[in-house]
Amino acid sequence: MDDPFTEPADTREAILGAAFRALCEHGYADLTIKRIGEAFEKSPSLVYHHYDGKDGLLVDLLEYLLERFETAVSEDAFDLPPRARLDAYVAAMTDPGGVDDEYAPDGRFLVAMVELRAQAATDEAYREHFDRSDRVFRRFLERSVREAAAEPVANAETSPERNDDVDPAAVAATLQTLATGAMLRWATTTDREWTVAVREEASRYLSRTLPAVDPDA
Template structure:
């Protein structure tokens, strides 16, 4: 993942090592020692900064979310239709590189800790709210610009986000991904029927 390619501090080097180790081993088989194997400096330095693997993984997730927030905090999109397509493609892993695919599988393992771990539950609650809010902003902007139908932004965003979340779970827990193309096509059909105005009706 691009944000880990050029770490700017020891902390970022540790987070990058945690990301690589998580992708390679998954959550269940991940240990601080394995994270240390991905870290060019002493594993004792990892323990100096973080109490354990959950503390470190949560810090890694927060770092990734904050970077995504900064990268996408550009205000309302100038082209809501293109923005919606980009969100759907990104979250349905269209053309995703192998390390991102591995991370998605590991991410579902981390999400599985949420029912019994408040720290993970709090993180995923905020993460879900963030991504749904981004989709809601796209819908609101499209309605305001007159390029989307008069849809309810919150309900529409909730529907799309739920479909995308379900696709993540299925992708991570079944063999094969031939079904992804069908889901993408049906989601495109949903957005066309629910949001997009016909070309002759658009301003």
């Protein structure tokens, strides 16, 4: 993931940028407001002035990143046909560090995201954020599945499996849960064999559920 804070528009964005860099460098457990202040280009005291503690700052960072994603979706920044959008989602979930895409988080950020998400097990503010975040991604996926299901089939005669009983909400929930699991496995295990297996099987699943469209249709 590229640093989304290269040109901060205001003090909040500059502080969130410092928090983002410090989080990627130190990880959640070793992160302190002091370290965020050290990553901040202006006076560290400004950080204390705006935020009471690291968790309030980190939840604000998560909200900011989610709003950026929502803006990108609403502005159709994902300039891909719906099925290709889903393929890209599957590719990113199984190779989070290898995708050359602004929205594909790199390894250290992904590890930090897992640490932050684990806070939601016991912290209400994080939990509210991840409930909201899951809803935003669900809507994005559900819309993509619905659009892909509405497209004409490449070859209706040889694709008998394509049918009208695709349940966009169920397909979206499954892809989202699979991606959440891939994120957790990626951040907490050394083995990487499963990533190839999951990518292949998820692609097979998508091809059965939402066969590719006829480009000439």
